[in-house]
Amino acid sequence: MPIRSALVALLTASLLAAGASTASAVIVHLANGKTLSYQPLRGQGTVKPFDAFFTNLDYGGGPVMTSNTNYTLYWRPATATAYPAGFKSGVNTYFKDLEHDSSGHENVDSVATQYNNAAGEFVKYESKFAGELVDESPYPANGCTRAPICLTDEQLRAELVRYISEHKLPTDLTHEYFLLTPEGVESCFEESAEAECSANVTEKAHQAYCAYHGAISLEGGGEIVYSNDPFVNGKNCDNKNHINGP
Numbered sequence: 549m550p551i552r553s554a555l556v557a558l559l560t561a562s563l564l565a566a567g568a569s570t571a572s573a574v575i576v577h578l579a580n581g582k583t584l585s586y587q588p589l590r591g592q593g594t595v596k597p598f599d600a601f602f603t604n605l606d607y608g609g610g611p612v613m614t615s616n617t618n619y620t621l622y623w624r625p626a627t628a629t630a631y632p633a634g635f636k637s638g639v640n641t642y643f644k645d646l647e648h649d650s651s652g653h654e655n656v657d658s659v660a661t662q663y664n665n666a667a668g669e670f671v672k673y674e675s676k677f678a679g680e681l682v683d684e685s686p687y688p689a690n691g692c693t694r695a696p697i698c699l700t701d702e703q704l705r706a707e708l709v710r711y712i713s714e715h716k717l718p719t720d721l722t723h724e725y726f727l728l729t730p731e732g733v734e735s736c737f738e739e740s741a742e743a744e745c746s747a748n749v750t751e752k753a754h755q756a757y758c759a760y761h762g763a764i765s766l767e768g769g770g771e772i773v774y775s776n777d778p779f780v781n782g783k784n785c786d787n788k789n790h791i792n793g794p
Contacts, residue, residue, distance in 0.1 A: 575608070576744065578737055584701065586760030589747055589784055612665040613773065615674035617723045618643050623683040623707065628697075629730045632781065636680065638793040639728065643677035650675050678723070683711050687733070694749035695734035701776070704735060705764050708774055719770035724761075731779040747784035758785035 575585050620639055624631065646657055650673055657673050664670040685707065691700035708725060717723075729735075736745035736754070744756035761775040780786050 576737065578701070579740070580702070580738065582701065582762065584737065584760050584762040586744075586757035587785075588757060589755060607663075607665065609666070611721055611771075612663060612669060612671060613721050613724070614669055614671055615676075615722055617676040617678050617718075618646075619678045619681050619717070619723070619725045621681040621683060621708075621711070621725050621727050623685070623687075623727060624730050625684055625686045628687070629732045631730050631779075634793040635781065638790070639726075640677070640680055641793075642791075643675075646675045647677045649673075681711075681715075681717075681725075683707070685711070692736040692739045692743060692745065694736055694743060694745045694751060694754050695732075697733045698745075698749070699729075699733065699735045700739055701735065701737050701762070704776055705774075708772055709764060709766070712772060719766055719772050721771055721773065724773040724775065726775045726777055728777050729779060731781075733778065735776060735778055746778040747780055748778070755784065 574588055575583065577583050620636070620643065622631065622636060646655065649655055649657075652658065652673070657675055660671045661673055662671075687697060687699065688703050688707075690698045691703045692698040704727060708727065711717075712719060712725065717725075734746045734749045736743040736749070743754055745754045747755050747758050749755055758780060759775060759777045761773070764772040764774065766772065782788075
């Protein structure tokens with residue numbers, strides 16, 4: 549998958565709501581120099597083409613994931629709200645189904661084979677599910693102020709680097725980590741007066757994204773491709789059409 553591809557749409561609703569949204573992924577450049585791609589709230593957001601080299605899809609010049617092995621990473625300390633019954637199994641089943649249908653033409657990943665890089669290397673629908681990861685570490689002190697529990701992208705990145713490093717997990721362009729937090733845990737790109745945040749923060753003016761993805765370049769080499777998927781089941785971003793349970 550390309551890092552800026554539609555793969556973020558896999559988890560725009562907590563239990564993988566089916567049905568296409570009219571909004572496309574949006575690229576945002578943060579003040580700290582990081583670049584992220586996010587799925588805007590349903591019915592919002594427009595994308596301006598920034599590349600005329602390809603006639604079918606825009607290419608930003610970055611690396612392309614030609615195959616993807618996916619992990620679900622559930623970050624929930626014991627004091628946090630529990631995931632609803634069927635939540636984790638439903639999400640995990642979705643990724644298992646993607647693996648089952650690899651190389652086929654039955655689902656959202658099938659269209660990703662349109663993507664290619666400047667070297668002419670095309671994405672393959674070659675998806676694997678590596679399994680469920682559980683992180684019970686406490687959340688850090690709030691890095692943003694738009695929700696009772698509010699974490700910035702910088703804090704999420706720090707936890708991903710720590711967890712993946714401690715567990716000696718792969719850090720390359722063939723693996724992606726989908727970070728799923730429980731209800732009540734919100735996030736913002738950064739702390740600022742104009743902060744763009746997850747769909748269920750307290751102030752509507754700051755509600756910007758359903759989910760987003762990015763990449764972390766590691767010192768000494770390696771890359772962590774990740775997606776931040778805040779809990780939205782039954783809330784904003786959820787079209788109520790759940791294909792894998794409640």
